[in-house]
Amino acid sequence: MLNTTLRNGLMLLVWLCLIFSVRAEEVPFLAPQQRPQPEANQPWPADRFLVLAYHDVEDDAADQRYLSVRTSALNEQIAWLLHHGYHAVSVQDILDAHHGIKPLPAKAFLLSFD
Numbered sequence: 001m002l003n004t005t006l007r008n009g010l011m012l013l014v015w016l017c018l019i020f021s022v023r024a025e026e027v028p029f030l031a032p033q034q035r036p037q038p039e040a041n042q043p044w045p046a047d048r049f050l051v052l053a054y055h056d057v058e059d060d061a062a063d064q065r066y067l068s069v070r071t072s073a074l075n076e077q078i079a080w081l082l083h084h085g086y087h088a089v090s091v092q093d094i095l096d097a098h099h100g101i102k103p104l105p106a107k108a109f110l111l112s113f114d
Contacts, residue, residue, distance in 0.1 A: 047097050049089060049108035052077070057113070081109060 056068040069077075081088075087105040097104040 044106045047104050049094060049104055049110055051110050051112055053112040055114055
């Protein structure tokens with residue numbers, strides 16, 4: 001009885017593998033130059049900016065679920081942005097860019113605290 005069940009199960013498994021291998025589609029090869037580039041490698045769009053929103057800065061009990069961050073982590077994040085060519089802008093800078101007064105710098109970012 002057990003041998004029959006195992007044999008039937010094995011036959012079913014082989015049968016399913018054969019069916020699915022026949023239906024498998026070949027994935028075409030794309031040379032690296034033809035593959036889509038990650039968003040980080042794309043040129044920064046003109047007059048666009050990144051907003052980093054923080055709800056709280058706490059050194060005792062920073063809770064990442066509520067976008068709370070420690071002062072040291074905030075300093076590290078801002079240092080990383082500046083090191084990688086990002087430029088801090090104000091709300092007035094964004095309004096000026098919107099009204100065509102002055103364009104935003106490349107890789108502009110706005111810090112928001114509430």
